[in-house]
Structure formats: structure tokens, C-alpha cells
Amino acid sequence: MKRVIGIFYKKRVRISIILICCTVFLIFSRMVNSDNKQHQIEIERSILSNHFVKNHLLEKDISVEKNAIDNNRVINFIKPTEKLRPDVQRVIEFNAKNQFQNIPFIPGRQNERPINQNENSINFLSKLERIVHIDLKGAPPQPHYFKRFIPFIKQFGATGILLEYEDMFPFEGRLAEARHGNAYSADDVNMIKSLAKQNGLKIIPLVQTYGHLEWLLKVKSFAHLREVSDFPQVITPCLEESYQVIFEMLDQVIKYHSDVTEFHVGCDEVYYKLAHEKCASMPNSHDFSQVFIQHLVKIATYVRSKIPNVKVIFWDDMMHGIEEQTLMQFKRQIEKLELQPMMWGYMENVETYFQPDLYVKYGNVFGKIWIASAYKGASGELATITSIQHHYLNHVSWIGVMKEKVSNKILDFIGIAFTGWSRYDHFLTLCDILPQAIPSLVFNLQVMQYGPLDDKKKQEITKMLGCSGQIPWDGVVNYPVRCNFPGHEVYEAMLPLQSLLQALKSDMEFAEKYVSPMNLEYAYLHKKRTTEVLERVQYTYSSMVDFKDRFIEACNTMFWPDVANEWLLVYFIPHFDPLYNMIARVKNLSSQKVWSPRPLPIKLKQYPKYF
DSSP states (O other): HHHHHHHHHHHHHHHHHHHHHHHEEEEEEEHHHHHHHHHHHHHHHHHHHHHOOTTBBBBSSSSEEEEEEEESSSEEEESSSSSOOHHHHHHOOHHHHHHHOOOOOOOSSSSSOOOOTTTHHHHHHHTTTEEEEEESSOOOOOOGGGHHHHHHHHHHTOOOOEEOOOEEEOOOGGGGGSSSOOOOOOOHHHEEEEEHHHHOOOOEOOOOOOSHHHHHHOOOOOOGEEEEEEEEEEEEEEEEEHHHHHHHHHHHHHHHHHTTTTTEOOOOOSOSSSOOOGGGGGGGOOHHHHHHHHHHHHHHHHHHHHHHTOEEEEEOOOGSSSSSHHHHHHHHHHHTTTTTEEOOOSSHHHHHOOOHHHHHHHHTTTTTEEEEEEEESOOOOTSSSHHHEEEEEEEEHHHHHHHHHHTTTOEEEEEEEEESSSSTTTOOOSSSSSHHHHHHHHHHHHHHHOOOOHHHHHHHHHTTTTTTTTSSSSSSSSSOOOSSSSHHHHHHHHHHHHHHHHHHHHHHHHHHHOOOOHHHTTTTTOOOHHHHHHHHHHHHHHHHHHHHHHHHHHHTTSOOHHHHHHHHHHHHHHHHHHHHHHHHHHHTTTOOOOOSSSOOOOOOOOOOOOO
16 A cells, blocks of 8 residues: 555656646746847847938938848848939049948838937937037148048038137238148138038137137237236237237138138137236226126127128136126127037036036026037047047036936037047147047047947947957057058057057166166176167067157158157157167177276266255
């Protein structure tokens, strides 16, 4: 009996185990199917929401037929809907065929509204003007470069160019005294205008009219117009002659840009305020807020007298400390002149940098504003490799700010200027030059159209730039990269510098053990150790000479020779010269066979206690 009962229970246990296994299998199968289905939906949404960069070399857009989607991959076929326009083909030197190979997914099927997880954000961003700033006060490209650059930025979504000429404009008359030696000609300016028009890009000229006039005020003929005689940064508003010079600058630039819809008059970073001796006799001489607004109104009034209905843009930073009540006194003039502040912030956390009441003040006074981010020239005066990460976070932060202010109806935004500073000041050295920052510009143009980028989108953009290998994202280069965008020759030539300097540092640390300044100056060398030093540093020396030659050759494809010379003098020569001088001195002493007895006749330089 017990045996029968035991067999019965054993069978029940077996059946129970089988049933449990079947149940687990069914549950697992349903989960897998659900995941696959969800994955398929996500893939389809990704296709529909991924962001197409319109190719403006064609009459119409490029259409994509979605032929097949399975659980693991997507197959797309890209077809141009129209042939290249003959007039564009003649004017623009750009390889449209290569563009088609790198175009990512188009957001949505034809005649179908795209599905997008961030649809509200996308719609909001799509209304913004996207203006690319070109700062010509440092490393200005030769005119032929614009034939490649202008259609390139249009392809990635730019709607205009903020063109800051500074001393590169072909000024005439007395202003010609301060003109750059390589300033553009009248034909060059007209060519840039024509290229912009061909590509559907507006030009917004930028002429500084208060601060940052050192390019002009450094010259003796205009030195008496400085707010502070020792510092040429700021022109004084307390002399009528200052306005004569400003208006003359504006007249000459407007002559070439009389058809623009916006004109930028600068007015940022006015470091010195009402310090000129003539200011004491001015009305409101102790109230800079009043003087600044009156100056801005006077400049804007003049610009609009030359270009009726033009909107006058200005940098906003000098408005930060002006009370809303004071601004409201000028509200009628602000509206009549269509004054538009451009609020600039280049930090990674714009949300917490500016006080909330600043946006409220701008909303009440102006209603809508521009913002300015940065794609280069905002991560350090001595930056060489552009940190895409820093500038990417800056743009993502601005998106959050704009979305919050618009949704809460605090103020509206007209557009964004992607600033690309070449120097922090006319007198300062070059920072990251334009070709080095092209990837940063492209990534951030895409961010400001479609929101934050995932890894897949970053890879697509990298391919669109024609780059093999991972683009340095944080400004640190650990591997070679080859690209195919306008200026890629300079970009590629610059990348090896970091690793070269690391190798140089290691070699020089070794050399200093045996070839110190004392050894070199007093010809007291350990010959065996010196030979070891020479053997070790030889490869680094040759590599650095090769870097210098390649960099100069690359720069000559788009810059005048002074750009490579200045950049090398600042970022290369201070590292290279000690190595060169050490090798040259050691070579000169190589035949030495006898040495003087100690002590050596060392004499230290005498230094003053104070300067």
C-alpha cells in the first residue's frame, strides 16, 4: 500500500514540475514577444523622429522609402526627388553626391505627420532662427573658403550668418588706417553676400558701436575718442566726434548690406563708463543706465534712417543692471525702433546662471528676444581643441530655459546665434580656430533643431561629417581621426599635438636629469648620459618638426600665412624651442673632451625687489 502511495506522489510531483516549467515557458514567451513588439515600435518611432538635414542644393527635399523593418534592423533607401539646379551647381563648389551618402533618416513618411516623443520640443525649436556667427577678428578665412562653408552650414540647418567684420571690412577714408592688412575687398564682400543669397541664408552684419572698439581706438588718429585714455576698448559717448566716427563705420557697412532685415550694433562689455573729462558736463552724467539707453536709441535711430524697418539687435549684458522701471521710460522708442536684445550665455548651466527676474524684465519690456550660445571660443582663452561636450551642454541648457519661459508665457524667443569667438579680445591670442570647431558647430546646429542627441544620432552626424573614428567629444584626443568637411585639413593637422606634447614632457623630464640649464650654460656635460638623452629625444623632435610643417601646409589651404605663424608661436614654439635649444647646444659641445675644475663660475642675475 505504501509503495502504491509513494508511486502516486512521485507521479504528481513530476506532473507538477512539468506544469510549472510549461507555465514559466509561456510567461517568458509572452514577455519576449512583448519586448520584440515594443522594440519594433521604438525602432519605427526612431526612424520617424530621427532628424533629417535638408539638402538645399536641390529644388525639393530628398524622400525616403521605408522598405523593410524587422526586429533588429532598419533598411532605408534614399532617393533624390529632383536634379541639382544648374545655377547652384555653377555657383557652389560642393559635392552633393557625397552629401547623399551621409544623410540620416528623414522624420516621417511622405504626407504623414511624424511621430515624435519630444514633439512639443521639436515644434518649439523649429520656429527659431539659427544664425551662425563668424568672428573675423581672429584667423579670418580667405574668401574662397566661404564657397564651401556657406552651403555646408545651410545643409545642417543654419538660416543665417551673423557676420562680425571688425577690421576685415574694406573700410575707406580715415577708417582705412585701422583696416587689417588682409582685409576683404569689395568683391569679396559681394561674393559672400551672393553665396548667402544662393543658399537662402540671411546675413546680419555686426558692427560694434560702444565697447570692443579696440581695433579702431588703438590707432593714434582715434585714441582721443577713448573713454579712458590708457585703454582703447570703449569709445566715449561724451564727444560728438565719437558719433561721427560710429556713423561713418555704419554708413560704409550699410552700403553693402542695405537689404538686410536685422542689423547688430554690439554694445557689450562696456568696461569703462563715463570716465572721459567731457562726460561731467553731460545730462545724466552720473546715471550710466540713462546714458547707455540713450546711446543705444541714438545708434538704432541712425541705422533705421538708412535701412527703414530694419530690426536692431544688441548684446544684452549691459541691460542686466538696469531697472525695469528705467527701461519702461523708453518702451515707446524700443517698440518703434524694434530693438531686440540678444541674451548671451556660454556656460553649461544657463538655467542657474541668470536670475529669473531678468527674463521677466525682458518679457515686460521687449516681449521677445534672441539668445546666443557658443560653438567655440568659450571654453578658455588658450583653447586649441574644441570641447564639444562643453558647448553641447550649453545648448541643451538653453533649450530647457526657452521651453520653460515659453510654456510659462514669460517671453518668446526669435532665434539663436551660435557664436564662434576667435579671440576673447582684439589684443588677445587666437583660441580654437574655425576648422577645429566645425564638428561642434554641426552637432549643436542639430541639437537646436531636434533636441538632445542620443549615441545613435551622434554616430550619424559623425558619418555626415565624413569622419572615420570617434570625434574627440571632451577636447581630449586619444586617437587619429580623418574627416571630409570644409577645413578638415587643418582639423586633422591639429589633433596630434596633444599626444606630441605628452611625449615631449616625458622626454624633457628624462633629459633634465642629465642636461640641466647649468650643464648647458657652463659646458659641463656627462657625455654618456648626454648621448642617451639625444637618442631618446630624436624621435619626438622629428615628429614635432613634421607636425609644424603639416600644420602650416594645412593652414595655407584656407588662411593667410599669419594665422599659422601666430598659432604656432603661442601653442607650439614655447614647447618646441627648449627641445631645439637643448639639442643644438649639446651638438655644439659634442667634441668637448676636457672640463674645468669646480667650482663653476656661476653668477646669478640680479632681480629688482619690485617692478
